[in-house]
Amino acid sequence: MEPDEGWNDTRRPYPDGWSVHGIVAGIARDRPGAVALIDGGERTTYAELDRSADAYARALADHGLGRGEVVAILLPRGTELVVTVLAVLKAGAAYALLEPDWPKARLRDVVAELGAEVAVCDSARADGLGLRVWTPPGLRAAPRAEGFTPVRAGGADPCCVFVTSGTTGRPKAVLSPHRATVRLFRPGLSFGDFTPHTVKPLAAPLPWDGFTLELWSALLVGGTSVIVREPYLTPFALRRAVRDHGVNDVFLSSGLFNLFVDEDIESFAGVSQVMTGGDRLSVPHVRAFLDRFPGTALINGYGPVESTVVAATRRIVRADCEVATGVPIGRPAPDTRVHVLDGARPCAIGEAGELCVAGDGLALGYLGDPAATAERFPVLELDGAETRVYRTGDLARWDENGVLHFLGRMDRQVKVRGYRIEPAEVERQTEQVLPVRRCVAVPRRAADGGYRGLVAFCVPERAGDPLDGALAGLREVLAPYHVPESVIAVAEIPRTARGKVDETALLALLDDAEAASPADGRAPAAPAEDSGDDLDLLVGRVAADVLGRDTVPPGEDFVALGGTSLDAGRVCARLTSELGRPVPVSLLLRERSVRGLAAALRETPAPSSGAAREGGPVPLTPVQRDFLGKHLSAPDDRQAHCTGVWLVDGPVDVAALDRAAAYVHRRHEALRAAYRDDPEPGAVPGNAPAPRTVRLPAAASEEEAVREVHRELLRPLEITEGENWRLAALPVDGGATAVGYVVHHIAFDGWSETVLARDLAEGYRGGAERSAASSLARTRAAWEAHRAALPPAEPLLRELVEELRDTPELPLRPGPSAGRGAPSRVVRTLSEKGVAALREEAVRSGCTLFTVLLAGYARAVARVTGQDDFGVVVPVAQRLDAGMEDVIGCHVNMVCIRVRGAGGVSPEGAAPLVRRALAAQHVGFDVLIARLREAMPPRTPGVPLFQTNFVVQGEHAPVLDLGPVRGRPVRPPYAGLTTPLQTEVWPDGEGGLRIVVNFLPSAGDLVEELADAFRGELGGRE
Missing domain, CATH: 3.40.50.12780 (ANL, N-terminal domain)
Known part of the structure; x- marks a missing residue:
C-alpha cells in the first residue's frame, strides 16, 4: 500500500x-x-x-x-x-x-x-x-x-x-x-x-x-x-x-x-x-x-x-x-x-x-x-x-511519514550540472564523429558527490592511432553539456568477470593518463609563464586553484584544461571578491584563457559601483575604528547594536516595509558598506543586499511584542560583509504591530534614527524616490576639509592628556547581583513645563540646553557618589552642513569633560568646560585613550578609564508615519554598555523629556537614587 x-x-x-x-x-x-x-x-x-x-x-x-x-x-x-x-x-x-x-x-x-x-x-x-x-x-x-x-x-x-x-x-x-x-x-x-x-x-x-x-x-x-x-x-x-x-x-x-x-x-x-x-x-x-x-x-x-x-x-x-x-x-x-x-x-x-x-x-x-x-x-x-x-x-x-527518499537510478542516466544525460547518446554521437570503433562514456564524480562530467574511452579504428583534436571535433557537434571532459584512447574496453564494462578500471586508466599528459593527446603543458603582471598572476592563481592544478599556462584553453561552466563561475566569483569589481562568467567563457581574461579585464573599465567607486575604501573615524576593532575581536558582542521599536497603531504591510527598507538601503551608503581592516580600517562602498523584514508570530501584549522583537534583533550582524542592519515586525493582539530595527553603531548614531524613521515612512508610502544621500567618501572628505582648518591635533592631544591623566575613579557600588550580566535601566520623566523652565535657564545663563542638562547630571552624580571630581564621556555630532543632516551614518566623536567641584557646578561653570571639549573634538578618542593608558597610574582591573557617559538624543521623537497608521518609539534595553553608567535624555514626543539611566551590575546599587537625584536637579519634583 x-x-x-x-x-x-x-x-x-x-x-x-x-x-x-x-x-x-x-x-x-x-x-x-x-x-x-x-x-x-x-x-x-x-x-x-x-x-x-x-x-x-x-x-x-x-x-x-x-x-x-x-x-x-x-x-x-x-x-x-x-x-x-x-x-x-x-x-x-x-x-x-x-x-x-x-x-x-x-x-x-x-x-x-x-x-x-x-x-x-x-x-x-x-x-x-x-x-x-x-x-x-x-x-x-x-x-x-x-x-x-x-x-x-x-x-x-x-x-x-x-x-x-x-x-x-x-x-x-x-x-x-x-x-x-x-x-x-x-x-x-x-x-x-x-x-x-x-x-x-x-x-x-x-x-x-x-x-x-x-x-x-x-x-x-x-x-x-x-x-x-x-x-x-x-x-x-x-x-x-x-x-x-x-x-x-x-x-x-x-x-x-x-x-x-x-x-x-x-x-x-x-x-x-x-x-x-x-x-x-x-x-x-x-x-x-x-x-x-x-x-x-x-x-x-x-x-x-x-x-x-x-x-x-x-x-x-x-x-x-x-x-x-x-x-x-x-x-x-x-x-x-x-x-x-x-x-x-x-x-x-x-x-x-x-x-x-x-x-x-x-x-x-x-x-x-x-x-x-x-x-x-x-x-x-x-x-x-x-x-x-x-x-x-x-x-x-x-518513509512512515509519507516522505519520498531518492535512492538512485535503475539505468545509466546521470545528471551533470542539472542536465539529464544518457551516456548512450554521447557514445553514439562520439562514434559517429570520431574515427573509433567503440566508445564508452563513464560519469566522473565531483567532490560534492554529484557528477562533474563524462569521460569518453574510445577504441580507435586502427590500433595505436592517437585521437588528436578529438574534443575540438566533438564540440562542433555535441551540446556543450554532452561534450566529455576527456577523450582517452584505449586498446580495448575492460570487462568485469560477469562481462559488464569495468568502469572502475577505465577511471584508473584516466588517472594514469592525466598523470602523464593532459587530455586530447597534447604534450604536458609548459609551466606558467611569469608575465610580471599582477593581474595575470592573480587570474592564473585563481584558475589553478579552481582546477586543482599547480599552474595554468596563460595561453591554455580553460575548457580544454577540463574547466566546466561552473568552474568558470568559481573563478569569476573569487576574482570578483579579490578585485572588488564584477568579473562576468561570459568574459572567461569568451576569452577561454588566463591571459585573455586578464587582458579583457584591463581593457574593460571597472564600473562605478563597489569598492572602486570614489577611490576605494573610505577611512574610518576614530569611533568607527573602535567599533570595528571590538567586532573583529568579539563578533558576537552586541555592545554596538543600536536598537529601537515602534509600536504602530494598526496592521503593517510587510511587503511594503521590505520595499521601504530597500529604498532606505539605496539612499544611504553606510548601511550597505562593508567595514574591514585590510589593509587599513575602512568602509568599502558596496552592494550588500537590503534586509528583508523578519516576520515574528503574534504577541499577546505590547510589552511582550517589544521583548520578542528586541530578542530577534540582537542576533549578530556581520559588518565585514555589509550586513549592518535588520528589521523585524510582530503583530500584537488587538491590531497593533511592533516594528523594530537594529543597526550597528559603526553605520548609525542618534541623529540617524530620525532620518531612518522619515525615509522608512517615505518608502512605505510609495512617494517619489529621493536622490541618494551624500556618500561615505563625500561626507568623509567634507570632514577632512573642515579638520584642516582646525588647530593641529597633537598639541591639543598633549593638553588633553595633561588635563585628564589624574582623573579619579567614581566609587560605584555594585548591586546585590553584581558580576557579569546584561545592562538594566531605570526611567524618569520630566514634564513639558519642567523642560520649558530649563530652556529659560539656558537663556539666562547664556548657554545651551545641553550644558544645563550636563551641569545637573554632574551635580546628581556628585551627590550620590560623594565624588566631586570625575570625567564624563560625551558624544559630539560631526555633521557639518545641511547635506549631512540627511545622512544615516556614524558621524560622531567622543570627548571627555572633566568636572571639578561637580557638586556645585552651575551652567555658567560648565559652559567653558563644554567649549574646551568641543574645540578638541577632532582629536581621535581612540588615540586619546591609548595615550591616557600610558600616562595614568594603574586603575582597577576591568574598569574603564571613565565610568559614565552622558547623551542628549536630539530634539524630536522619531515617529514612524506610515500613512494610515503611525508608530511611537519605544526604547528597548541596550545589549551592552561601554561604561558602567550611561545616562540619556530623550524627547518624549509631547514636549517633555525621558531620563534613562542605563547601568551594568557593577553600578546597580545607586541608579535609582541617581535617577531621582538627576530629575530633582532639573526641577522635576512635581
Whole structure:
C-alpha cells in the first residue's frame, strides 16, 4: 500500500481556457501597471507585455503559424524572448526554446525531433535548418494588434517542448501541456511562496525546464521576472539584483547552489526563498546554508522533464541532513500523484521501487516517437483505476511519514550540472564523429558527490592511432553539456568477470593518463609563464586553484584544461571578491584563457559601483575604528547594536516595509558598506543586499511584542560583509504591530534614527524616490576639509592628556547581583513645563540646553557618589552642513569633560568646560585613550578609564508615519554598555523629556537614587 500522507489530493478542475497566456492576460487586465519584466534598465509592465505579445502573435499568424504547431525559438535571454514565448502561445502553438549557440549539427537533430516548420530568430542562425524564419521586428517597431483575439487554449493543449537526452543517440522532445505548468503556481495551492510580491531572476538555460520554473513562478502570480544576461546567475549578480530590484526568490541547480555556498554564501542575504534541485543535494552545502540562514525557505525540487519542472518538493529542515540516503525529495507537487512500484505492484512503506508519476504534470509524450511514449507512459491499474504514469527509472521509497527518499537510478542516466544525460547518446554521437570503433562514456564524480562530467574511452579504428583534436571535433557537434571532459584512447574496453564494462578500471586508466599528459593527446603543458603582471598572476592563481592544478599556462584553453561552466563561475566569483569589481562568467567563457581574461579585464573599465567607486575604501573615524576593532575581536558582542521599536497603531504591510527598507538601503551608503581592516580600517562602498523584514508570530501584549522583537534583533550582524542592519515586525493582539530595527553603531548614531524613521515612512508610502544621500567618501572628505582648518591635533592631544591623566575613579557600588550580566535601566520623566523652565535657564545663563542638562547630571552624580571630581564621556555630532543632516551614518566623536567641584557646578561653570571639549573634538578618542593608558597610574582591573557617559538624543521623537497608521518609539534595553553608567535624555514626543539611566551590575546599587537625584536637579519634583 502507499501512505495517504504521500498523496496530494488538491486536484480541482481547470476553468475552461485556463492557459499560461490566458492567466498573464488576466493579470494585465487586473494590474496593468505592475512590473512584469526588468531587463537591465528597461522595465515592462504587464499591460505592455500583453500588448506586445498580441502584436507578435498577429504577425506570427500572418506568417502562417497554425494552432498545434511547434515553434523553435532561437533568441537570447531578454524581454523580446519572453514576448515571443507569449506570442507563440497566443497564436495557439507550442514553443521550444533552443540555445542559439548550439552547434549546427545539434540544432539540426533537435529540429528534426521537434517537427518544427517555423523558427523565430535571425536568418543567419536558421541557415541550413530548413525552417520558415520569422525575425521579430523589435518591440518598439511591432505594429499594434487591434482586433486580434488570442487562441483560446485549454489545460490539455500543447504549451512547450523540452529537449532532453535519449538512449538511442538522438535527443528527445518532450511535449508538455498548459496544465502541467499552471498547476504549480496557483494561489494557495503551490509548493512555494509565489505571490504578486515575488521578484525572481530569469537565468536558467533556455531548453531546461528550470527556465519554466523561473519565468512562470513570477508571471503566473503577478510577480516580477528579472532577466539575467550572463550565461547563468552568479553571486555578484544575485547581490546586485537583491539590492537594485528587491529579488526575494531564486532557483539554482544543485551544482550552482554549491558554488554559491562555497564562494559567497552571503549573497543569499535578503532572499526569502531558495529552491534547488536537478541532482542529489550535497549535505555539507545544505547544512552550511541552513546554519547561516535558518529562517530562509530552502526547497528541494525533484522531477524529470516528463513531469514538468517538479513532481515532488521538500522544504528542507536541519534533520534532513542526518538522513542516511541524503536529503529527502519530499511530497508530491500540486495535482501530482507519486507511486513507488515494483512493476505494477505498489511497494510497501520502506520498500525500494521505481518512482512513477501521475497527474496533471505529465507530458503529452515524445514528439515523433509513439513507441517511446507508450513504453515510458504506460497506463496501469492503480487503486482500482486506470492511471497513466511516467516511469522515471529512479529508485525511491516512502518513509512512515509519507516522505519520498531518492535512492538512485535503475539505468545509466546521470545528471551533470542539472542536465539529464544518457551516456548512450554521447557514445553514439562520439562514434559517429570520431574515427573509433567503440566508445564508452563513464560519469566522473565531483567532490560534492554529484557528477562533474563524462569521460569518453574510445577504441580507435586502427590500433595505436592517437585521437588528436578529438574534443575540438566533438564540440562542433555535441551540446556543450554532452561534450566529455576527456577523450582517452584505449586498446580495448575492460570487462568485469560477469562481462559488464569495468568502469572502475577505465577511471584508473584516466588517472594514469592525466598523470602523464593532459587530455586530447597534447604534450604536458609548459609551466606558467611569469608575465610580471599582477593581474595575470592573480587570474592564473585563481584558475589553478579552481582546477586543482599547480599552474595554468596563460595561453591554455580553460575548457580544454577540463574547466566546466561552473568552474568558470568559481573563478569569476573569487576574482570578483579579490578585485572588488564584477568579473562576468561570459568574459572567461569568451576569452577561454588566463591571459585573455586578464587582458579583457584591463581593457574593460571597472564600473562605478563597489569598492572602486570614489577611490576605494573610505577611512574610518576614530569611533568607527573602535567599533570595528571590538567586532573583529568579539563578533558576537552586541555592545554596538543600536536598537529601537515602534509600536504602530494598526496592521503593517510587510511587503511594503521590505520595499521601504530597500529604498532606505539605496539612499544611504553606510548601511550597505562593508567595514574591514585590510589593509587599513575602512568602509568599502558596496552592494550588500537590503534586509528583508523578519516576520515574528503574534504577541499577546505590547510589552511582550517589544521583548520578542528586541530578542530577534540582537542576533549578530556581520559588518565585514555589509550586513549592518535588520528589521523585524510582530503583530500584537488587538491590531497593533511592533516594528523594530537594529543597526550597528559603526553605520548609525542618534541623529540617524530620525532620518531612518522619515525615509522608512517615505518608502512605505510609495512617494517619489529621493536622490541618494551624500556618500561615505563625500561626507568623509567634507570632514577632512573642515579638520584642516582646525588647530593641529597633537598639541591639543598633549593638553588633553595633561588635563585628564589624574582623573579619579567614581566609587560605584555594585548591586546585590553584581558580576557579569546584561545592562538594566531605570526611567524618569520630566514634564513639558519642567523642560520649558530649563530652556529659560539656558537663556539666562547664556548657554545651551545641553550644558544645563550636563551641569545637573554632574551635580546628581556628585551627590550620590560623594565624588566631586570625575570625567564624563560625551558624544559630539560631526555633521557639518545641511547635506549631512540627511545622512544615516556614524558621524560622531567622543570627548571627555572633566568636572571639578561637580557638586556645585552651575551652567555658567560648565559652559567653558563644554567649549574646551568641543574645540578638541577632532582629536581621535581612540588615540586619546591609548595615550591616557600610558600616562595614568594603574586603575582597577576591568574598569574603564571613565565610568559614565552622558547623551542628549536630539530634539524630536522619531515617529514612524506610515500613512494610515503611525508608530511611537519605544526604547528597548541596550545589549551592552561601554561604561558602567550611561545616562540619556530623550524627547518624549509631547514636549517633555525621558531620563534613562542605563547601568551594568557593577553600578546597580545607586541608579535609582541617581535617577531621582538627576530629575530633582532639573526641577522635576512635581
